[in-house]
Amino acid sequence: MTTTTTGTRTGRGPRRSRARSKGRGNGIMLTSGLAIALAAVLVPFYWLVIAGTHSSREVFDSPPPLLPGGHLTENLTSLQNTVSFGRVVLNSAGIAAVYTLCAGAVCTLAGYAFAKYRFRGRDPLFGVIMLGLVIPAQVTLVPLFTLMAELEWLNTYQAVIMPNLALPFGIFLMRQSMAALPDELLDSGRMDGCGEFRLFLKVVLPPMRPALAALGIFLFLYQWNDFIWPLIVLRDGASYTIPVALASLQGVDDTDYGAILAGTAVAAIPMAVVFLALQRHFVSGLLAGAVKE
Template sequence: MKTRPQRPRTAQARHHRNSILLTSGLAILLAAVAIPFYWLIVASTHSSHEIFDSPPPLLPGGHLTENLSSLRQTAAFDRVVLNSLLIACIYTLCAGVVCTLAGYAFAKYRFRGRDPLFGVLMLGLVIPTQVTLVPLFKMMTELQWLNTYQAVIMPNLALPFGIFLMRQSMTALPDELLDSARTDGCGELRLFLKVVLPPMKPALAALGIFLFLFQWNDFIWPLIVLRDNTSFTVPVALASLQGVSDTDYGAILTGTAVAAIPMAVVFLVLQRHFVSGLLAGAVKE
């Protein structure tokens, strides 16, 4: 009876050592990522004075209710969270439609000036956002959109990165599949909805995560166009809590912890599609 040959002990020892090093490295990276989040949760349950104690608190305290009450009184935080959720959800839906349609057009339609136009669009990835603030603010003023949701949502609907992501994903879709559907009498709208979109679910999930996080975390533009504290988004409301002489850090950290919940939920719901969506179209056959 033949026995399975065993690897030499030196190879086994090397494999065991590499496994230990890899596990140790991953554990260090996990700790580096998890410790700040843990301290954020712990600090959100302490008062401002306790947060700056030496050594800092490492266990939850009893001031969470007071911090939440302070948030509601000083920043109308319940309304602010609803504002951010509404703006982020509407933006994700509308920008997702725009980026998907634009990516499909750049990937599968041939028209004059397509490549130069796509190149000009990609310049938006390297132009700093601050360059466009003044002309955009002037446009919002002339449209009388200041302190409105549409002023926050509309300027970034055609996001260059979103269009680039969908274009790269749809480039991998075989042209023969689309031509076959057209030959069978499929209209362009039905072709897009029934043939193009189903294989794009991973890319759409990645796009949805990116768009939601982009709008949820946006600070500069909402700070410029939103004037009333009842229409603030979460980042703007938290920044407004920082006073000149006195700052309630307990309330700010509590608000930051609450603001991280929707982002975590969105990522956990769509995370299985996230990596495959980002890699879609990266490998050419």
């Protein structure tokens, strides 16, 4: 009996050692892969910030500059003098904030209606909305521009904000998130005397905070980075957004790349900070939107 027990323990020892060695090897490979992925993401962003502190000539030096230069103030001054960059940043922030609030309300209400109400043509209508995910945005530019001209909205902020309020991805995200909300919770609210609007505010929205945070981040970044549509409808430089203003600095004979890179870095840093601060809500909100009916 003693010999058998000893042999069994002796056999388990090498197996456990091999398992621990394999686990350490997998951990090292995973850590190495994550480190490479992190470097691939951070190195371009680091170079963007560094290049924004150099002149246009220094940006194209070989090897490229890896340490901060002394032209940041000069580049920002050039931006301000050329495109009134402070006003441009305020334009982008204001448009993105208003768009996020309005589009968030539209997408949330639409998602709630598609998830919890039964009406004729609901599924075909939702399918039509989902077609917006596969139709290229460029296809709609001409009819949208014609509509804005008929409404005399060209070179106005509402022309930038209004066309994309019912964003298909936003409606899809909120519909999938709200589909996981138990119908019994809504029925109990109605039995307690809640009207539909109060039920939506007091019962439906509180559990949807992660999904709402994810939707808000997505909508804000979508509008903040939008280039084609603001370029088409905005004619006055005083109403430009950041992407349009930076694109206007690219000349035929001379381009101030130092100023462009400095402006791009200034525009990217706040968005990176917001995303990093709210990434937990963003990830959990997207996971909530992945619930399968």
